[in-house]
Amino acid sequence: MGGSVVNKKNSRTWEQIAEFWRRFRKNKSAVVGLVILLLLVGMALFADLIVPYSKCVEQVGVERLQTPSTAHFFGTDEFGRDLFARVVHGSRYSLFIGVATSLMALVCGAILGASAGYFGGMVDNLICRIVDVFMCVPPILLSLAVVAALGTSVRNLIIAITISCIPGNVRLIRSVVLTASEQDYVEAARSYGASNARIIFRYVLPNAMGPIIVNTTMSIASMILSAAGLSFIGMGIQPPSPEWGALLSAAQTYIFTSPYLLVFPGIFIILSSLSFNLVGDGLTDALDPKLKD
Amino acid sequence: MMGENLIEVKHLKKYFTTSSGMLHAVDDVSFSIEKGKTMGVVGESGCGKSTLGRTLLCLETPMAGEILFHGQDIAKMPKREMKKLRPKMQMIFQDPYASLNGRMNVRQLIAEPLLVNKVCTSRAEVDERVNKMMDTVGLASRLAMAYPHELDGGRRQRIGIARALVLEPEFVVCDEPVSALDVSIQAQILNLLMDLQETMGLTYMFITHDLSAVRHISDEIMVMYLGKCVEKADAKKIFIEPKHPYTKALLEAIPIPSIESRKKERKLLAGEVTSPVNPAPGCRFAARCAMAAEECKKEDIPLSEIKEGHYAACKRAAAP
Amino acid sequence: MNKTVLDVKNLSIQYKTDLETVYAVNGISFSLEAGETLGLVGETGAGKTTTALGILGLLPERTARITGGEILLKEQDLLKLKEQEMQKVRGSRISMIFQDPMTALNPVLPIGQQIGEALYLHNDEGLTQKQIEQRVEETLELVGIPKARKVEYPHQFSGGMRQRVVIAIALICNPDILVADEPTTALDVTIQAQILTIIRDLQKKYKTTVIMITHDLGVVAETCDKVGVMYGGKIVEYGALEDIFTDKEHHPYTEGLFRSLPSLTGNSRRLQPIEGLMPDPTVKPEGCWFAPRCGQCMEICKKEAPPVWEDDAHKIRCHLFHQKAKGGE
Numbered sequence: 023m024g025g026s027v028v029n030k031k032n033s034r035t036w037e038q039i040a041e042f043w044r045r046f047r048k049n050k051s052a053v054v055g056l057v058i059l060l061l062l063v064g065m066a067l068f069a070d071l072i073v074p075y076s077k078c079v080e081q082v083g084v085e086r087l088q089t090p091s092t093a094h095f096f097g098t099d100e101f102g103r104d105l106f107a108r109v110v111h112g113s114r115y116s117l118f119i120g121v122a123t124s125l126m127a128l129v130c131g132a133i134l135g136a137s138a139g140y141f142g143g144m145v146d147n148l149i150c151r152i153v154d155v156f157m158c159v160p161p162i163l164l165s166l167a168v169v170a171a172l173g174t175s176v177r178n179l180i181i182a183i184t185i186s187c188i189p190g191n192v193r194l195i196r197s198v199v200l201t202a203s204e205q206d207y208v209e210a211a212r213s214y215g216a217s218n219a220r221i222i223f224r225y226v227l228p229n230a231m232g233p234i235i236v237n238t239t240m241s242i243a244s245m246i247l248s249a250a251g252l253s254f255i256g257m258g259i260q261p262p263s264p265e266w267g268a269l270l271s272a273a274q275t276y277i278f279t280s281p282y283l284l285v286f287p288g289i290f291i292i293l294s295s296l297s298f299n300l301v302g303d304g305l306t307d308a309l310d311p312k313l314k315d
Numbered sequence: 316m317m318g319e320n321l322i323e324v325k326h327l328k329k330y331f332t333t334s335s336g337m338l339h340a341v342d343d344v345s346f347s348i349e350k351g352k353t354m355g356v357v358g359e360s361g362c363g364k365s366t367l368g369r370t371l372l373c374l375e376t377p378m379a380g381e382i383l384f385h386g387q388d389i390a391k392m393p394k395r396e397m398k399k400l401r402p403k404m405q406m407i408f409q410d411p412y413a414s415l416n417g418r419m420n421v422r423q424l425i426a427e428p429l430l431v432n433k434v435c436t437s438r439a440e441v442d443e444r445v446n447k448m449m450d451t452v453g454l455a456s457r458l459a460m461a462y463p464h465e466l467d468g469g470r471r472q473r474i475g476i477a478r479a480l481v482l483e484p485e486f487v488v489c490d491e492p493v494s495a496l497d498v499s500i501q502a503q504i505l506n507l508l509m510d511l512q513e514t515m516g517l518t519y520m521f522i523t524h525d526l527s528a529v530r531h532i533s534d535e536i537m538v539m540y541l542g543k544c545v546e547k548a549d550a551k552k553i554f555i556e557p558k559h560p561y562t563k564a565l566l567e568a569i570p571i572p573s574i575e576s577r578k579k580e581r582k583l584l585a586g587e588v589t590s591p592v593n594p595a596p597g598c599r600f601a602a603r604c605a606m607a608a609e610e611c612k613k614e615d616i617p618l619s620e621i622k623e624g625h626y627a628a629c630k631r632a633a634a635p
Numbered sequence: 636m637n638k639t640v641l642d643v644k645n646l647s648i649q650y651k652t653d654l655e656t657v658y659a660v661n662g663i664s665f666s667l668e669a670g671e672t673l674g675l676v677g678e679t680g681a682g683k684t685t686t687a688l689g690i691l692g693l694l695p696e697r698t699a700r701i702t703g704g705e706i707l708l709k710e711q712d713l714l715k716l717k718e719q720e721m722q723k724v725r726g727s728r729i730s731m732i733f734q735d736p737m738t739a740l741n742p743v744l745p746i747g748q749q750i751g752e753a754l755y756l757h758n759d760e761g762l763t764q765k766q767i768e769q770r771v772e773e774t775l776e777l778v779g780i781p782k783a784r785k786v787e788y789p790h791q792f793s794g795g796m797r798q799r800v801v802i803a804i805a806l807i808c809n810p811d812i813l814v815a816d817e818p819t820t821a822l823d824v825t826i827q828a829q830i831l832t833i834i835r836d837l838q839k840k841y842k843t844t845v846i847m848i849t850h851d852l853g854v855v856a857e858t859c860d861k862v863g864v865m866y867g868g869k870i871v872e873y874g875a876l877e878d879i880f881t882d883k884e885h886h887p888y889t890e891g892l893f894r895s896l897p898s899l900t901g902n903s904r905r906l907q908p909i910e911g912l913m914p915d916p917t918v919k920p921e922g923c924w925f926a927p928r929c930g931q932c933m934e935i936c937k938k939e940a941p942p943v944w945e946d947d948a949h950k951i952r953c954h955l956f957h958q959k960a961k962g963g964e
Contacts, residue, residue: 207414207415209374209414210408213405214401214431216427217431224416311464360823470912498850500678502906524824527896530897532904564825570857
């Protein structure tokens with residue numbers, strides 16, 4: 023008896039996933055985004071198979087600042103390091119930082135923003151005033167302070183960027199939750215005794231999902247760039263680690279003489295940001311039953 | 316006449332604090348509803364009828380007064396005990412578009428109260444009860460996987476009814492359940508509500524602004540004006556001989572779909588509803604009442620029995 | 636005798652999107668003389684509001700297509716006018732009262748300015764600022780608002796008062812035609828009675844032609860001279876008020892509509908609804924739109940669109956009467 027119930031439940035979950043995929047597939051641009059995203063992730067996972075890490079750090083003095091060629095697909099930098107290898111290995115840092123910080127900021131923002139918007143009153147006041155204080159400090163200074171306090175490492179970099187990004191998220195999520203929790207169906211849920219947690223997670227957040235997903239996917243690219251900013255002033259990823267943002271900032275000096283140094287990492291940052299946005303849009307549409315078919 | 320009272324409300328008050336003062340939404344209202352009967356609550360917007368319904372279900376905390384359900388005062392009941400009573404008291408909402416979560420399909424929507432209150436032991440039992448309920452309210456089983464936005468207003472309201480009744484409640488507050496629907500569909504839903512009352516032995520509080528609809532479904536009718544109950548009587552009687560001037564004006568104002576109504580000269584009620592914020596003492600209706608005397612504006616006028624079972628809060632109504 | 640002010644002939648309107656075509660209005664005709672009131676009654680999706688928007692030229696441009704017909708305002712075809720010319724007609728010769736007075740007014744402008752706006756825009760008589768002010772004050776008094784309140788903002792008015800302001804805006808240019816789209820649906824009954832009286836009195840005074848769109852047969856009985864009962868984008872029954880509201884021949888839908896109304900006097904507790912659902916406007920049926928819900932449906936109803944049966948000005952679009960007429964011959 024129990025077994026059949028579990029099976030039935032499983033099959034229903036599978037049905038839902040299949041349905042979700044069917045609808046996601048309908049959005050062509052989302053599928054393109056997903057393909058790009060999978061390629062980027064594949065590149066990060068199998069970086070060592072594509073090109074050995076040693077190529078990233080190997081400095082060949084004679085080959086400095088070479089234009090793209092068959093030997094060096096993307097050319098070489100000022101120390102003669104292979105830019106292709108650096109971009110490929112850099113994807114590990116950049117994608118990880120981008121995704122990790124966005125997700126952490128999303129989770130923290132969702133918890134704080136949803137409680138502020140849903141409960142209102144004192145809770146709302148308290149959270150909003152604290153957020154206001156954080157918003158007074160420019161985000162880059164805030165992360166700088168955090169890194170300075172905790173010391174430089176990838177983990178601390180992620181914490182620093184996350185913290186600087188939470189206030190904006192709290193504000194956004196609070197406002198969408200506020201609208202969503204004024205709906206009649208929330209009142210209805212209360213009338214048959216649903217708990218606050220159930221109402222927030224099953225009624226309010228799913229209906230507030232659209233803007234939240236868009237905001238999160240958009241923020242991934244800006245997270246990568248904030249990491250670059252911190253790396254630039256020596257507070258982030260330490261050289262010679264090849265992080266995309268760091269590559270960009272290092273290339274500034276040669277912007278007129280060797281523009282390709284700027285172009286290639288730039289293209290990858292744009293590609294990753296674009297693919298996340300497209301997938302995020304597709305996700306929003308596929309999750310919304312109103313847009314079915 | 317000697318049925319058991321399922322609901323008894325005594326001197327219920329609910330005020331809201333607003334920036335301009337105290338809003339008297341429900342002001343000293345008392346009534347009782349017999350088991351299996353329907354109390355119709357009629358009034359214009361802002362008269363506190365919805366707040367009354369919500370307060371009865373403890374969705375709002377009453378400021379003063381008692382709400383007795385089976386003789387137990389639920390107004391002061393601790394949350395945990397109230398949770399046990401929740402399934403016994405349910406609500407049907409006005410707007411079938413806004414009151415259903417668009418992210419859930421019909422089956423999920425109806426199953427939700429069962430899952431929340433953990434009344435079923437297995438998934439199969441939930442499914443069975445949902446299917447039975449869909450059948451009862453006239454929703455075809457092929458609609459189980461449909462989402463509310465794909466359905467019309469009438470079917471959506473059937474979902475709302477199924478959701479309220481799936482817990483097998485004893486008392487249901489219907490807050491304007493048909494006012495968002497078309498006339499032909501409205502009649503379907505009203506009939507359904509009456510059928511369900513018979514088969515499930517439900518007790519209703521039927522809140523509406525539509526006097527003609529409430530006449531069909533109610534046993535007793537209560538007319539509210541600015542938080543006060545101004546008249547309460549048997550549903551048939553109140554239409555034949557309304558006592559309170561407000562009830563009279565309300566009946567007079569309904570446009571009647573017949574050719575004779577055109578020729579009849581009507582007495583129009585002047586002015587608009589005054590503000591429920593910090594109301595002046597005296598009869599709330601005095602400002603618009605053609606028969607108002609000085610004494611009407613001095614002190615609150617209590618509900619008094621004019622005939623057997625017919626109550627009105629008016630000094631003039633009692634006089635011949 | 637009286638001149639025809641508005642003549643709508645065989646008007647059809649569709650909404651087209653990539654996914655579907657909504658057949659909103661499917662060939663409706665009516666004509667109105669000065670000072671008459673036509674009631675268009677019907678339920679959600681019957682095409683009442685689309686008809687009104689079509690007459691005003693306010694259909695959403697992206698999706699709506701007028702697929703046929705003519706709208707003649709004093710023998711001038713409105714459908715052939717350019718947008719700029721139509722703008723001149725709108726507000727001065729045809730104006731509209733909207734359903735929701737809460738959202739129809741601009742919250743940041745005093746109501747006096749909003750009422751004067753239409754007059755500034757269509758200032759053909761060359762009125763001075765002062766004269767316009769004076770007209771605004773007169774119009775306000777007409778709808779029962781003290782003129783001193785013209786400097787107040789919409790939020791300072793209650794729902795009923797705002798609807799009066801909306802009526803003042805619609806009437807200040809003294810239009811030939813006033814389209815009222817469910818003007819009292821959002822209001823309480825006692826306020827509804829006041830507003831209906833105002834519309835009726837002003838109409839008598841100015842001889843304005845009114846198209847009253849409503850779902851409430853009671854409102855129709857109180858205000859209209861002619862009635863068109865709409866279903867599925869067609870007028871299924873059309874006639875004088877007496878034709879519709881007395882025991883004559885009726886379209887089965889009209890009968891059903893009357894039967895399903897909860898009554899204030901009758902003794903039966905149960906109501907008699909029209910079974911079934913509203914028609915799907917994206918599917919154009921071969922036969923009569925009402926056939927699936929009709930108790931007197933015949934074979935022919937499912938196959939052929941019903942022709943119009945006429946008895947003087949009383950028109951019914953139903954096979955039933957043609958069968959009877961044939962039988963009688």
